[in-house]
Amino acid sequence: MKTLEQLLAEHPFFSGLAPDHLKLFAGCAVTLRVDSGEFLFREGELARSFFVVRHGSIAITSVTPQEGLVTIQTLDEGDILGWSWLLPPYRWHFGARALEPAALISLDATCVRTKCEHDHEFGYEIMRRFAQVMASRLEATHLQLMNVYESRT
Amino acid sequence: MARPEIFFPAVSWIRLGGLMPGPGAIAPRPAALAAALLAQADLERLIQLLARDHRVIAPVVRDGAVVCDEIRTAGEIAFGAVTEQAPARYRMTMPGDHAARWPTGPPATPWKRVLHPSELTIWRAVRRDGRLVFEPIDSGPPRRLALVGVRPCDLAAIGRLDAPLRDGPWPDAAYAARRRGMFVLAVQCTEPCGTCFCASMGTGPDAGPGADLVLTELDGAGPARSLLEARTTAGAAMVVALGAAEAPEDAADEAHLAVDRARARMGRALDTSQLPARLLAHFEHPRWETVAKKCLTCGNCTFACPTCFCTTVEDRLDLAGETAARLRRWDTCFSVDFSYMHGGSVRLSPRSRYRQWLTHKLATWHEQFGTSGCVGCGRCITWCPVGIDITLEAAAVADTAPRTGPTRRTGAHP
């Protein structure tokens, strides 16, 4: 049985993180399994944690009156899920639902935020890594908005 | 009867064939295989000799302008015509003192109209009983072409057209057929026009490669006389057949001097050193916007240009629905449709279309064909309805000091 620290260290999001920082993270972490169709969180709920996807596939969802539950993006092994916990009002803007049985690590938001306030070096490291995730999601979103596949004949 | 050849004995023609400037060869002052002094009467005989097995095209006067058209006698040539050319201005006069001289400057119409017709049906498709048959209907002119009175800029332009239309992996059948066995008599320039800048482009006023015969009008009192030099064996054979007067020893020097004087009297100039790089370094220059405000994007410059070769096709169906014809016609990169792909045109703004034309002509043509696409004939300046001057526009962009920082980016940046 691997320790939480070991599991975290294997994940690309935490790669290269200093051992003491990894330890700080592990102190806020628990493993988690969800079944296919199960919601991790729903739009509007308080963002109490964020997630590291170890296995399985998670859909980021929103609800529209015409189409019902719409998948905006899918995340799987190696991805990081959720940043609404980072910034007030700490509420999820989208929902997250497992598309197949998934294994995750859940990190407690208050725990991590408190450690960030205590240790700004740790906080900077987290912010830098989340900025990277946000930047690539934003780029992907730009492309989705541009409807890039339509122009070729 | 005068001796036909002066500088070389007849027997050496064949041997000297190796000196013939081939396509693309750079010959600063090509050697003549034979030379003769030509009087006006000789010219008529020359035309008749050519007309035996050629369709002879020469500059003639039509509707107050000098244009290229088929002739049957030398009398139809636009002798005596003087063309005054300036931005958006063309005026042809017939001053008496010029009577026996070749029309000044390049003709209003480019010679490409003969080699690369503005409109041509290239094939027909016939559908009958569920079957489809394609029939080629153009294989070039029934007779070989002889172009007479080609100015050096236009001579160079034929070489520039050869590169895309004849010398590539898929020759243009119509062009290649017209070009095959073509005879060219070039007339070197002694009186450039106001929009001429061939000296800058290295295409004139002396004739480069590509001509069979090169004629230079000589000054002096008395009846008009010209030096006729053969550059190919076909040209030399013509000199022999003509039996014209021997050219005096100093005729070649006299001709050279007359052409050299013209070099110093060009109406315009363009600094071509490193021009492609200097233009492409300023792809976002504000001058493109300035010129675009003036440009009507009418495409006149591309139709007047002797090297613009772009075409489009149109498919026509007869009323019975049995025969379809494919029409090919000149196109212009100044039209929005030119770059149309599903979803829109690549070059939508007039700015980008002017930039495309100028940079292709003066810069990227080098990348594609190893030469400039511009021969300095000045037609685009003369025939631009708003008088845009390519030499001024190119200089305004290219003479700007390089900007700091990269002008071309690599890779994608969000």
Add this chain to the structure above:
Amino acid sequence: MNPAPEIATATAAADGMLPEVWRVDRVRRETHDTFTLELGPERPGSERAFEPGQFNMLYVFGVGEVPISISGDPRRRDRVVHTTRAVGRVTNVMSGLKTGGRIGLRGPYGTPWPVAAAQGRDVVLVAGGIGLAPLRPALYAILHRRNDFRNVVLLYGTRSPGDILFRQELERWRARFDLDVHVTVDRGAPSWKGNVGVVTTLVQKAPFDPRNAVAFICGPEVMIRFTAAELQRRGVPLDDVHISMERNMKCGIGLCGHCQLAGVFVCRDGPVFPYSRVADLVTQWEV
């Protein structure tokens, strides 16, 4: 100048603009706006070899001619397959052709995907929308000699699940153990259980060695650019990234000038280019 009559003579010069007659063997609807044409030669001896990535000029009687990339198996010389979208006058009429109809064909033209250069290496094929069609012959060629290549990865993105081309074939490919197929859509329908997100997001996790991989990208220019950037971020040198470009073409053989892009004619010098050669051009506006 007088419009001199241009008279035909018996000896026709070899004319690259003259089509050959081919027979329509099958027209198959692929998605709501795409279709596949299967053509056979009308005259025996007209069979022709083509290389993956090349295109033909297809002529519809009395309507016009368009360049369409070849989407079939390069080993079949007696059958030429094209897949395209019905978006213009010509392709709309083409989509309505019936089996037994006749079509004019010139080609094949253009530069191919450098399949041979990928031997002994990982191959990453990235397609967007209809861009899967010009890549399919490369995949056929690779699968035919599967042992000559290391990992083979196909990343395919479309707008919606309904836009996915060659669905059944993709399923068959996905079932293979020697091929990694990842399909993603911008917007999933409720019934869609697959990936949602643009195709560029698949690059980082795809199983290939960036130091020993060759990538072929085909899709709209924006998608190509961002995919190339992702491949570069992953460590693939841009010289190993090959893309297929699209421009207006009237002749397909470098004569009409329409597809000229700086120093190249896309029809003759392309459509497949090493990305390093055109990267500077596709990031500029209105070139």
